[in-house]
Amino acid sequence: MNAKKFAGEKAVEYVKDGMTVGLGTGSTVYWSITKLGNLVKEGLNIKGVPTSKETEKLAKELGIPLVSMSSVDHLDVTIDGADEANPNFELIKGGGGALLREKMVASISKQFIVVIDESKFVNQLGAFPLPVEIVPFSWETTLKTINKLGCTPKLRIKTDSSPPFVSDNENYIADCYFENIENPAELNLQLNMIPGVVENGLFINMADTIVLGKTNGDVTVMS
Ligand SMILES: O=C(CO)[C@H](O)[C@H](O)COP(=O)(O)O
Numbered sequence: 001m002n003a004k005k006f007a008g009e010k011a012v013e014y015v016k017d018g019m020t021v022g023l024g025t026g027s028t029v030y031w032s033i034t035k036l037g038n039l040v041k042e043g044l045n046i047k048g049v050p051t052s053k054e055t056e057k058l059a060k061e062l063g064i065p066l067v068s069m070s071s072v073d074h075l076d077v078t079i080d081g082a083d084e085a086n087p088n089f090e091l092i093k094g095g096g097g098a099l100l101r102e103k104m105v106a107s108i109s110k111q112f113i114v115v116i117d118e119s120k121f122v123n124q125l126g127a128f129p130l131p132v133e134i135v136p137f138s139w140e141t142t143l144k145t146i147n148k149l150g151c152t153p154k155l156r157i158k159t160d161s162s163p164p165f166v167s168d169n170e171n172y173i174a175d176c177y178f179e180n181i182e183n184p185a186e187l188n189l190q191l192n193m194i195p196g197v198v199e200n201g202l203f204i205n206m207a208d209t210i211v212l213g214k215t216n217g218d219v220t221v222m223s
Contacts, residue, residue: 003117004028004081007213009035010221011079011115014209017045020072022105023059024080025052025098028115028213032079037062049075051105052098053168069105078109082116083128083201085210089114089222090184094131094201097156097167103199106206113209121212126181131156131201132174132191136164139172142196149190151176171198 008031015021015036023033033055040046040063048064049072050056059066080102084092091114093099106112132153134142139155146153156165156173164172181187181202188202210222 001215001217003213003215004115005031005213006217006219007115007117007211008032010213010219011113011211012036012039014077014079014111014113015046019076020047020049020067022075022078022080022109023048023050023055023064024078024102025055026081026096028081028117029079030058032115033058033064034062037064040064049105051080051102052096054096054098069108073108075105075109077111077113078106079113079115080106082114082120082203084120084122084125085114085116085207086122086125089207089210090125091203091207092125092128092130092201093203094133094173095128097131097165097173099131099201100133100167100169100171100199103203103206106203111208112206113211114207115211115213118212118214121210124180125184125202126178129154129175129177130181132176133167133169133171133198133200134174134196135198136172138196139174142194143174145194145196146174146176146191149187151178153177169198
């Protein structure tokens, strides 16, 4: 059974009439957005702020009214997926390459709800390669600097020998293989100090609630 669907749909319970809602990116929050689309058709009055072009397209197809992030002071709630989450509610995000907009949207949300399946809840972050958004200019130099922090960074490409993956912000993504991230909060600051790094996929002190779906249909909510 689809654990992502259970988590994604459960999180929609946090969305109330009149709210402005951050809409994350990925295959788990897809289920939240699809359910919201159905509720909008039934009369729910919300405005969405998408975190990627992909989500913008999906929300438009579903008839969810959208506003730009710059037109609001805050969002009431944001629902988004993650690639890993630990018991401190620290996250790795960016597997889909949308980490910059996702972090910006989450940062002005009163409530940030993370939807994951149970395989992503881990004691220590780092088995999933950490996505870091970097500017294309001299990306090789930026990778060398990131490497000094103790990881193997690889430029993301779509398939072998194709051009680099380009984010919605026209940047590249470096996937950084740390294996174990001992101190996520410190690494978050270290990465963002590197010239050429735009943002990294560590989300620290941001998640308020984790909605964890299991294949047997159980959903655990942690706050
Ligand atoms: O950060 C993300 C996209 O940039 C996604 O939220 C993350 O990759 C999880 O995706 P999925 O729900 O498809 O497993």
